[in-house]
Amino acid sequence: MSANPSRVLDLLGEAGLTGRGGAAFSTARKLELAQRHDATLIVNACDGEVGAAKDAWVLRQHLAEVVRGADLLAPSGRVVFAAHGGSATAERLLLARLRVLQVPRRYVSSEESALANLLHGGPAKPVTTWQPISAGGAAPDERRLAPTLVLNAETVWRAEQITHLGAPWFRSYGTEAEPGPRLVSVSVVGGAAPVVLETVAGEPITSLLARAGAADNVGSLNIGGVGGGFLTAAEAGESRWQRSDLAAYDLAPGAGVIRVLPAQMCPWNDVAALVRFAADESARQCGPCLFGLPAVADDVELLVAGRGSEATLARLRHRVGLLPGRGACHHPDGVASLVRSALRCFGEDLDAHGQGRCDHHHRSVA
């Protein structure tokens, strides 16, 4: 296929494709910057978010299309596929004789700047960027990362579909504001591996759960893993899978993750586990994350165990308030939203924990 870079750009702009890795930024705008700086393309297939499985699915089902898409987006041929080292996805890519960036399994390793850093000889840790990585990341007077375009595997697949099926085809799915087909990974906490479904903006969340066979016994939902938050079953029942509905709860479709917390499970057990995971999986390089996240995890665990007080809760809120905007990457911002969302959704449950019982179990907390 002839890859006329400006035509590809126009098509993606017309289609309104946004990044499927979480941030939902305009792919055309990112690509335009990357083309101007002759950036290397990293196709991110790490499924880095908790509960995410769609990158692996895309490469299992549509590898040839993703490879074609990558060639269209990076006519220079400088393309590398990022996957967790030793994963089935990495194996698949190696078998296909593609260039593979083997990424350590740490949560923050598959963040955009961490991938660019790893590709260019640094550790798989985020770096502070003063301008977009597609343009080289650093300020003109400082060490630059080579310009790097990081796109999620599904985004690259969608770009390929758009170039051969057309922008009107893409826009025939979803809504005016959020066009195009998209994937979502649905799982039940403590259950089987996630089910990956094709959906569009506007599908009721209850319908998604039913299609995934996860509609029974829903206590609440975790949307977006560690970088997301929560919905009660009632809220989920009234919401469609689209930005405008989820924004009412400070959530977003993001990386396309829905985790069902079963009714018999105390949601705070999941919150505490996610926050501790987030603390353990930080890059341990920025102070606010290195010290702040373990402290936040400690506070949550104290409260969940019924050993916290009003003062613990106040300290937790204060510490969470200091996380956003204080890391090289947005990991601390994500954890702050996660905890705030948990307090909004399950705050009353936590009060019960403070009185030595968990209304969820109708028994005392350990």
Added chain:
Amino acid sequence: MTSEQPQSLAIDRAVCTAHGICAGVIPEAITLDEWGFPVVHGAASSTRGADAARRLCPVAALRVVGPRRKDGDRR
């Protein structure tokens, strides 16, 4: 540019090791959290102060972005 123009600040969080000197030089803009890492509350009130804090940072983590903009400051 006058020396009284408020200056927006940004911190390279991956480089900062909590010396805390910035908070002493421009306390109107920066305080320290419970572990000694800076919290940026707003712009430094003068170019001179912002510049001194930048030069005195032992690890060169403080960046003076320029005159304060309407869209707020990085924390």
